[in-house]
Amino acid sequence: MTDLVYDYAIVGGGCAGFQLLYQLAQQPDWSNQRVLLLADDTSLQRTWCFWSRDREPLLHHLIEKSWPSITFRSAGFTRTEPIAPYQYHYLSGEAFFGYFYEQFLPAQPTITRLSVTVDNISRTGDAFVLTGAGETWRARRVFSSRLPAVPRSARFRLWQHFGGWFVRTDRPIFDAQTATLMDFTLPQQGAIQFGYVLPFSANRALVEVTVFSPAVYTQEQYTGLLADYIRENWPGVAFEIEATEQGQIPMTDFPFSRYGPAGEILIGTAAGMVKATTGYAFRRIGLDSVQLARLPVTASDPADSLVSWPVTSGRFRFYDRLLLGIAAEQPAVGAAIFAHLFRYGSFPDILRFLDEESDLLTEAKLISRLPYIPFLTQLARQWLR
Structure with missing residues (x-):
């Protein structure tokens, strides 16, 4: 172990780690920060798709293609509709990682990147201690995308x-x-x-x-x-x-945490940023990275006292749990549920609902047109468990 204490350590160089690095570099005191990136060289070939408004700071300069309209098809109908104020975006892993490895990291002298798998994160005094490949590092604040084990107690x-x-x-x-x-x-x-x-x-x-x-x-x-x-x-x-x-x-429906066992702040999939019923995560990770980058470099300050945690909660977690139950136990009715949603709902309203940014009136309008028996069946099954 050296005497050097990094201001930040980021464990994992995937989507969440690099989005956070990008947002950290936008902060006014960035040039004074020492940052350690610990990431193994796992597969980098990945495609991300997401919808967003143009005003959102989500690496729009890397987007390779956008679509102003989307189509939904089922056996009974086809519907195509513009989705303004949204657009649907495509970003390849080649463009994403190419930018960070070939342009971003070489231009950032304050970042030390090591290709290593972190075996353990612990806390000693006012610093975190990270170990891997026989080496040890210390940092005041740690962000980690290491996935927790999903226990068998998870319902779905x-x-x-x-x-x-x-x-x-x-x-x-x-x-x-x-x-x-x-x-x-x-x-x-x-x-x-x-x-x-x-x-x-x-x-x-x-x-x-x-x-x-x-x-x-x-x-x-x-x-x-x-x-x-x-x-x-x-x-x-x-x-x-x-x-x-x-x-x-x-x-x-595993209840993810904002923190790891040593108090490190979890990011990306590890923090529950993936929407359980759609698989979309890029936008939520990006918005989470914006606020996490503004945290002061003080390991003793709990993040939840300074920033929100945009994980699915409240009524949206309830909706997700019902739909997950249907997908797991009643998959034959899944197509009909999506068909009703896209036949009768405005596409922008549906996207807003899936982003968990809709109001109760919009949700009531969308849900009222869905076949209710599968949801009542699933509600009864979950209630009786």
């Missing part, structure tokens, strides 16, 4: 998992101004699953299959679903697969 443990192809077609078939957010014409097969299409141009798009289920699919299952989906929707169109992506996001 599902995955939102997906497989996608970046395709180039032999003719113009896509509307480059409209993203298909959900396409429930895809067979359900005992799970909630839907198509997802992001057109980058008239003949190039990300075509994806997304599934909510307890177990993830094999690559062969995604391949079969994608081939069938493209054949069904664009028959006779020849296409080339330029790249692929595959991933999984936890969906759980």
Whole structure:
């Protein structure tokens, strides 16, 4: 252990760690801060999509494509609608990590980056002690994206998992101004699953299959679903697969914490920033990073006395728990629930609701049009447990 005490240590160099670093660098006293970034070299190939208003400080300079309209499809109807004041955005892992590793970090002499896995975080006096790979470091304030173990006591443990192809077609078939957010014409097969299409141009798009289920699919299952989906929707169109992506996001009602065992501030997925019923997290992580970056460098000050914790809580946690229960125990009705939501609700209102920024009147209007029996059934099941 050296005598050097860093002002900040960030454990994990993924989405949350780098968004926080970016916001720290916007603070007026940044040049005087010593920052330690401890991140192992895990896979950096990841796509983030999110909707936001232009005024939000969410790394908009890295966005590669935005859509002003979205489409929802089901067996009974198709609806396309502008989503102003929002836009739906696409940001690739290549652009995100390329910016931070090739531009941001080389221009920040106050950041020390080490490629290492942190084994333990403890607290001694007025500093945290971090250990890994036989080394030890100290810092006044620690932010960590290390994932806690989700205990078996969590009521629901599902995955939102997906497989996608970046395709180039032999003719113009896509509307480059409209993203298909959900396409429930895809067979359900005992799970909630839907198509997802992001057109980058008239003949190039990300075509994806997304599934909510307890177990993830094999690559062969995604391949079969994608081939069938493209054949069904664009028959006779020849296409080339330029790249692929595959991933999984936890969906759980586990009660996440703002703090780790030693009092370190948790960020990203570890802090419950992933919306349990949608898998979206980029925007919430970004807004959380803005406020965390303004915390004073004092390990003794509890963060919750100075900033909010934008985790799902209150009535939105109640809504999420019901929908998670339906996804886990009544997946056959999932498509009908989403179809009612998008058939009768304004798309901007739906996005505001999913962002947990809606008011009770808007929520009442949206919920009143949903099939009520699955929710009553799920409410009774959860109440009796």
